[in-house]
Amino acid sequence: MNGTRRWVAMPVAALLLVCGVVAVQLTNGGGTYEPLRSADACAGRPVTSQADGIDGLVERLVLLAVDDAACQLGVGREELTLDIARSGDPTDAQVDALRDGLQSAVRQMEVDGSLPPASELLDEALDSADLNGLLETAIRAIPDSVLDSTLKTDDVLERAIDDLDVRDLLANLDDQRDLEAQVQDAVVEAVKDSLEARIRDLV
Amino acid sequence: MRRAVGPLLAVTVALVLADSAIVTLALPDILQHLDTSVGEVAWVLISFNLVLGVVAVPTAMIFSRSQPRWFSAAGIAVFAGSSSWCALADSIEMLIAARCLQALGGALALVGCLELLVARYGERRGVAAWITAGVVGTATAPVIGGLLTQAISWQAIFVVQVPFAALAVPAALSVRAVSTPAPDRHRPAVRANLTLALLSAALTAAMFLLVLLLVNGWGRSPATAAVTVSVVPVAALAARPIARLFRPPHEVEIAVGCFLVAGGLVALALPPSSHLAWTIAPQALVGLGLGLTVDQLTSKAMDMRLPRAQHAAWTIGARHLGIVVGLIILTPVFTADLKDAQEPAQQAVTSLVLDAPLDPQDKIELAKGLGRVLTEQKGQVPELHGAFAGLETDPDDRPAVDQLERDLNSQVERAASVAFRDSFLIGAGLAFLALVTLVPLRRRRTS
Numbered sequence: 001m002n003g004t005r006r007w008v009a010m011p012v013a014a015l016l017l018v019c020g021v022v023a024v025q026l027t028n029g030g031g032t033y034e035p036l037r038s039a040d041a042c043a044g045r046p047v048t049s050q051a052d053g054i055d056g057l058v059e060r061l062v063l064l065a066v067d068d069a070a071c072q073l074g075v076g077r078e079e080l081t082l083d084i085a086r087s088g089d090p091t092d093a094q095v096d097a098l099r100d101g102l103q104s105a106v107r108q109m110e111v112d113g114s115l116p117p118a119s120e121l122l123d124e125a126l127d128s129a130d131l132n133g134l135l136e137t138a139i140r141a142i143p144d145s146v147l148d149s150t151l152k153t154d155d156v157l158e159r160a161i162d163d164l165d166v167r168d169l170l171a172n173l174d175d176q177r178d179l180e181a182q183v184q185d186a187v188v189e190a191v192k193d194s195l196e197a198r199i200r201d202l203v
Numbered sequence: 204m205r206r207a208v209g210p211l212l213a214v215t216v217a218l219v220l221a222d223s224a225i226v227t228l229a230l231p232d233i234l235q236h237l238d239t240s241v242g243e244v245a246w247v248l249i250s251f252n253l254v255l256g257v258v259a260v261p262t263a264m265i266f267s268r269s270q271p272r273w274f275s276a277a278g279i280a281v282f283a284g285s286s287s288w289c290a291l292a293d294s295i296e297m298l299i300a301a302r303c304l305q306a307l308g309g310a311l312a313l314v315g316c317l318e319l320l321v322a323r324y325g326e327r328r329g330v331a332a333w334i335t336a337g338v339v340g341t342a343t344a345p346v347i348g349g350l351l352t353q354a355i356s357w358q359a360i361f362v363v364q365v366p367f368a369a370l371a372v373p374a375a376l377s378v379r380a381v382s383t384p385a386p387d388r389h390r391p392a393v394r395a396n397l398t399l400a401l402l403s404a405a406l407t408a409a410m411f412l413l414v415l416l417l418v419n420g421w422g423r424s425p426a427t428a429a430v431t432v433s434v435v436p437v438a439a440l441a442a443r444p445i446a447r448l449f450r451p452p453h454e455v456e457i458a459v460g461c462f463l464v465a466g467g468l469v470a471l472a473l474p475p476s477s478h479l480a481w482t483i484a485p486q487a488l489v490g491l492g493l494g495l496t497v498d499q500l501t502s503k504a505m506d507m508r509l510p511r512a513q514h515a516a517w518t519i520g521a522r523h524l525g526i527v528v529g530l531i532i533l534t535p536v537f538t539a540d541l542k543d544a545q546e547p548a549q550q551a552v553t554s555l556v557l558d559a560p561l562d563p564q565d566k567i568e569l570a571k572g573l574g575r576v577l578t579e580q581k582g583q584v585p586e587l588h589g590a591f592a593g594l595e596t597d598p599d600d601r602p603a604v605d606q607l608e609r610d611l612n613s614q615v616e617r618a619a620s621v622a623f624r625d626s627f628l629i630g631a632g633l634a635f636l637a638l639v640t641l642v643p644l645r646r647r648r649t650s
Contacts, residue, residue, distance in 0.1 A: 010449040014459045018466030021484045022473065028481075030473030035544075035551035035617045050560050050600075059563040066557075078550035081557065085574060174571070176564075 038076030041067050053124045057116065058183075061157070064108060065101030072097045084170060095166045102161045110154040118151040119144035128184065150198055151191065159190035209323050211367070211374040212316045213332050215279055217340030218364050219309035221348075223252050223526055224341065224407070227414045228349030228425045229357035236357065239295040245534045248411070249527055250299045254306035256523035262310045263516035271318040275375040278311025283368035290361040310519070312371075317515045319378040333515070334501045342436035342493060345410050349429025388509060394640055395504035396521035398457065401637035402496055403522045404529030405464050408630025409489045410435065411530065412537065412623055413471060413482065419584050420619030421477045422612070431479050434486040435493065442494025453499055458641050460495030463488045465634035472627035477616040492634070497522075529633065533626045540622040541584070548618035549577055552587075552611050559607045565596050569607075584619050587611050 022030075039045060047063040049056035070080040073093060084090050090098075109115040126136050163186040172178040226233070226247055234244045266274055285305035292298035321329030351359040410432065417428035446456055467488030474481040501518045508514040556570055572590030579585075591608045 006449065006451050007455055010446070010451040010455055010459050011462070013449070014462050014466075018463065018470075018488060021470045021488060022466065024484070025470050025473040025475055025481065028475035030470075030475045030481075033473075033475055033617055034621050035547045035614045036554055037547075038550050038554065048560075049563065051563050055563050063557065076550065077557070078553040081553050082549055085570070173567070176567075 038078045041070035041075070041077045041080075054121055057121070060109065060114070061102060061105045064105035065098055068101035068104045069094070069097035072100060088171070090167060090170055095170075098170075099161060099164075099166050102164075102166075103158055106154050106157045106161070115153050115157075117144070117148040118153050118156065119147045121153070122147060125187070128180070151194055155197075156187065156190045156194050159193045160186040163189050205377070207370075208374040208377055209320065209332065211371045212275075212319050212323070212378075213336040214367050215282075215312055215371040215375075216316050216320075216333055216336040217343075218367060219255075219282060219313050219340070220337045221340035221344035222305065222309060222364075223255065223344070223523060224248070224410055225344040225348035225360055226357070227345050227411050228418065228428055229352040229360055230415070231418050232352055232357040232425070233295075233298070237293070237295045237298065241538055242534070243295050245530060246299050247295075247302055249530050249534075251302045251306045251309075252523040252526040252530070254303045255310050256520045256525075256527060258307055258310045259314070259516040259519040259523070260513065263314045263510070263513040266311075266314050266318075266512050267510055271315055271322070272376050272378055275312060275315025275319055275378075276372045278308050278313075278315050279368050279371045279375055281305075281308025282312050283365050283372070284308070286361045286364045286368065290358040290365075310516075312368075313519055314512050314516055315375065317512055319375055321511070322378050330502070330505065330511070334498045337501070338439065338494070338498050339436070341406075341497065342439045342490070343433075345414055346429045346433045346436060349414065349425040349432070353424055353426035353429065389507075389514070391514065391517045392504040392506075392508065395500050396517050398461070398637045398640045399497070399500045399504065399518060400521040400525030400528070401633050401640065402461060402464065402500070403525030404532070405468065405630045405634035405637060406489070406493055406497075407526045407529035408533055408626060408633065409464065409468055409471065409486075412533065412626050412630065413486070415537075416619065416623045417479070417482075420623060421616050422584075422586070423479070427479070431482060432486065434483050435490040438487040438490025439494035442491045445491070446495060453503065454641060456495050457499050457503075458638055460492040460499070461634050461638035461641065462492070463495065464492030465631045465638065467492060468627050468631035468634060472624045472631070474620055477613070477620065529630070532633075533629060536629060537623055537626040540625055541619070544618040544622035545577075547621075548615055551614040551618070552577075555607060555610050555614065560603050561600060561607070562597070565594065565600065565604070568594055573611075584615060587615065 045067065047060045047067075049059040049063075051059060066077050066081060070077045073080060075083075080094070084094060106115070122139070126139060131139075160183075164182070169179065169182055172182060230244050230247065233239070233247060234241065237244075282305055285301050285308055288301040289298060289305060292301050317330070317333045320332050323329060324332060348360050351357075351363065413432060414428050417423045417431060418425060423431070442460075451459070467485045467490075470485035470488065471482065501522075504518045504521070505511065505514045552573060556566055556573065559566060559569075561569070569590060572593060573587065576585050576587055576590045587608065591604065594604065596604050
């Protein structure tokens with residue numbers, strides 16, 4: 001091996017080796033191996049639920065509401081969720097944004113036709129409601145068409161959301177029983193209000 | 204017995220130099236067992252290297268006025284005794300104190316063993332044996348430490364050193380070496396020692412950070428991590444035969460070695476996934492760099508310089524203070540980056556849980572469990588399995604739950620990889636700085 005080659009060969013080989021290894025790492029995603037980034041909460045995303053009935057409906061409403069609230073507050077959906085979970089005492093702005101988000105979610109689901117008619121939710125609601133047997137049988141006997149024309153799901157939900165104490169609801173996230181009781185009270189009140197409003201309109 | 208004297212002294216040199224990094228893979232176990240913090244546990248490494256780096260040169264100065272065999276035997280005995288003390292330590296403060304004493308004994312042993320090896324094998328072979336033992340000890344330390352921690356316990360790392368060191372005491376006493384005053388005194392080789400210090404800092408980044416990434420970041424066992432990082436010593440051993448193919452001048456060989464270490468660290472900063480295979484080629488670069496540089500630089504710093512023991516001590520000082528500088532720079536950087544990585548990781552985890560194809564009730568239960576795990580993480584990478592272990596789900600949902608656990612762990616691994624990125628790049632910067640020190644300075648012309 002001559003003098004020049006002794007000086008040059010090894011550095012060139014090392015350069016090729018290092019560039020090759022770094023290039024292989026980069027072309028296989030080495031520069032972008034990072035945690036999932038939060039999506040833009042304002043961009044809107046399809047929401048789905050594995051659950052049926054009321055649970056599924058509530059989950060979809062909450063997911064849409066959190067997106068909407070995060071967008072309104074100018075933060076990511078995950079950031080808002082973590083912030084509420086960590087603090088345990090949401091700010092007024094967060095509470096208002098969540099309430100607005102829930103209302104907006106109802107309207108969005110009504111527009112895209114994904115809000116189920118009241119008759120689809122009735123059986124499940126009656127199963128969990130503590131009504132006397134006669135009243136429950138009477139309600140179950142109402143034909144679906146009559147029920148759906150009398151009780152509009154979006155109207156009931158919007159009234160229930162207005163009635164809900166969102167701050168209290170967030171404080172009860174750890175206690176499933178309290179949470180369900182609170183939601184149930186709000187829904188029963190909303191059904192009553194909706195029916196009264198319907199009767200007033202008819203009169 | 205006479206035949207075993209040389210190898211026992213060489214093993215002692217390897218053990219002392221291995222001790223600078225041997226506990227790296229045991230740090231997570233020590234952290235847990237002694238109930239301490241990441242910042243404190245780093246001092247198990249820092250204290251040893253700091254004391255060894257600081258006392259090496261003064262030790263060599265005292266050595267010139269003492270009997271080499273008594274001096275060496277005393278050092279080895281202190282090293283063995285303090286290794287036992289390390290194994291028995293029941294608090295982090297005690298372990299750090301024992302490590303300081305271990306380093307002090309180690310410094311005496313290293314300086315003494317050099318003279319004894321020269322007395323035993325002659326100047327050339329003795330120095331070569333001393334340097335080679337040091338490189339082998341440094342390169343293999345994390346592997347041995349990891350395997351012992353996994354197979355037995357972190358205390359085993361210190362216990363296994365005791366019999367070797369105990370046998371080396373009579374071996375040292377059996378060598379008839381006389382202390383002769385050096386006929387000449389040379390200045391320390393500043394540039395070679397500076398390069399050695401910077402390169403040691405960079406190599407610390409490679410070994411210390413890589414094992415932490417593998418064990419704490421990617422959740423691998425110490426044994427798996429030990430086997431994985433064995434690529435470095437294997438590549439270091441292959442470096443010399445490869446260099447012979449090119450027959451480059453020494454300066455070129457050292458420069459190429461620095462460049463390979465820097466390149467390997469850049470590649471380690473950019474893993475495409477947490478698959479261990481992605482660390483092999485970068486580690487091979489680091490190992491080749493180590494094999495081309497450390498022995499060459501040590502030889503260069505000692506070559507034809509007297510007193511030999513003092514120049515050897517300068518290399519020990521440079522190497523170990525370099526490691527301390529590396530640890531002091533890198534520990535706060537990666538602990539801060541690990542803290543900064545928590546928020547993106549928690550957001551990614553939240554996102555996946557919110558969108559998981561699970562029953563809402565399961566999601567709420569899981570979120571509660573994850574909340575507990577993440578609250579308890581205390582600046583460390585969280586172990587998410589605890590949140591899944593207590594989850595009672597429908598058997599039909601089990602595949603989705605398992606998939607979610609894998610996805611969440613993947614997010615944590617991604618966050619950990621990002622957290623280590625800056626530290627690896629700083630390590631690469633230190634290796635490039637070592638390369639810069641090799642650039643010849645233009646001499647002022649005299650008219």
